[in-house]
Amino acid sequence: MQALKSNIVKASDIAVLIHGGVGRIHKEPLSPQLEIQYREAITHALNEGLKVITTGAKSIDAVEASIRILEDCPLFNAGKGAVYANNEMIELDAAIMDGKSLKAGAVAGVRTIKNPISAARKVIDNSPHVMLVGKGADEFAKHNSLDIVDQTYFKVEERWQQILKLKKGNNIDQFFTDHPTKMGTVGCVAIDDGGGLAAGTSTGGMLNKKFGRVGDTPIIGAGTYANNICAVSCTGHGEYFIRHAVAHDICAMIEYKSIAVSAAVQEMIAQKLTNAGGSGGLIAMDSKANIAVDYNTEGMFYGYIKRDGTIVVNVCNMIIE
Numbered sequence: 035m036q037a038l039k040s041n042i043v044k045a046s047d048i049a050v051l052i053h054g055g056v057g058r059i060h061k062e063p064l065s066p067q068l069e070i071q072y073r074e075a076i077t078h079a080l081n082e083g084l085k086v087i088t089t090g091a092k093s094i095d096a097v098e099a100s101i102r103i104l105e106d107c108p109l110f111n112a113g114k115g116a117v118y119a120n121n122e123m124i125e126l127d128a129a130i131m132d133g134k135s136l137k138a139g140a141v142a143g144v145r146t147i148k149n150p151i152s153a154a155r156k157v158i159d160n161s162p163h164v165m166l167v168g169k170g171a172d173e174f175a176k177h178n179s180l181d182i183v184d185q186t187y188f189k190v191e192e193r194w195q196q197i198l199k200l201k202k203g204n205n206i207d208q209f210f211t212d213h214p215t216k217m218g219t220v221g222c223v224a225i226d227d228g229g230g231l232a233a234g235t236s237t238g239g240m241l242n243k244k245f246g247r248v249g250d251t252p253i254i255g256a257g258t259y260a261n262n263i264c265a266v267s268c269t270g271h272g273e274y275f276i277r278h279a280v281a282h283d284i285c286a287m288i289e290y291k292s293i294a295v296s297a298a299v300q301e302m303i304a305q306k307l308t309n310a311g312g313s314g315g316l317i318a319m320d321s322k323a324n325i326a327v328d329y330n331t332e333g334m335f336y337g338y339i340k341r342d343g344t345i346v347v348n349v350c351n352m353i354i355e
């Protein structure tokens with residue numbers, strides 16, 4: 035387990051906070067070109083989120099807008115750019131939650147939805163359900179006039195080569211035995227003018243996943259959760275986040291122990307997750323817009339934007355294969 039890196043920020047004027055996944059730091063720094071591309075993508079997503087907030091819309095609208103930008107960017111493991119499952123298919127998971135109403139929507143294992151976060155949003159708006167999976171979820175998205183694409187849309191050569199290499203190397207069980215290294219899940223938390231919080235997360239899951247495996251991302255309370263106390267989006271080895279109901283537990287710690295979001299996040303990552311052997315990180319924002327970003331991996335991409343448009347982006351030197 036790598037040494038814990040802690041990045042706690044207190045700032046009451048932050049509007050939108052996003053992450054672009056956790057992973058390993060490369061011995062070589064990110065190339066300047068790639069670093070610029072990551073910074074631009076994260077900046078674009080933050081600006082889009084703030085734009086929505088400043089029109090007076092709800093935080094859930096900002097979360098959806100920011101995540102759509104990252105889903106459309108091939109650099110991240112979400113939407114276009116997602117990693118391949120062992121069956122050489124792209125199978126996407128996403129969830130979104132509104133903190134005030136506790137309304138939540140999620141899709142899992144979808145193969146044809148260009149922007150799974152919008153499908154998750156439609157589950158809230160146009161269905162009596164919380165979570166739809168597989169073919170049914172793909173059909174639901176089509177019925178709701180979302181953009182439908184075929185698998186070739188998602189194909190990014192580097193991602194394709196990753197799965198071929200893994201399978202050719204007779205490493206088909208790597209997912210189950212090795213520390214996961216290919217991350218890049220995206221997530222967002224935001225607060226609106228009315229003090230409403232929201233959270234969303236979108237991912238291709240873990241490279242080489244098998245048998246319809248679903249991670250924490252679309253599981254409400256595990257990878258994604260928001261109430262009127264806190265909004266949380268997680269990234270990392272999903273099985274651990276599911277077992278520890280990480281996103282909900284952060285909110286519960288703040289509520290029941292009357293501790294700050296930073297303390298709850300630290301306890302979760304430095305103690306609970308690390309002691310369990312899980313790797314990953316998360317972003318969290320409380321109802322006063324205090325934020326906490328923490329991870330026990332070597333690196334995590336994240337950024338936030340204040341209401342005056344000031345942007346801070348952290349792009350660590352991670353392996354982005």
Ligand code: ASP
Nearest residue numbers: 217219239249269270272
């Ligand atoms: N948490 C995601 C999953 O387990 C993967 C990630 O965040 O990188 O599916």
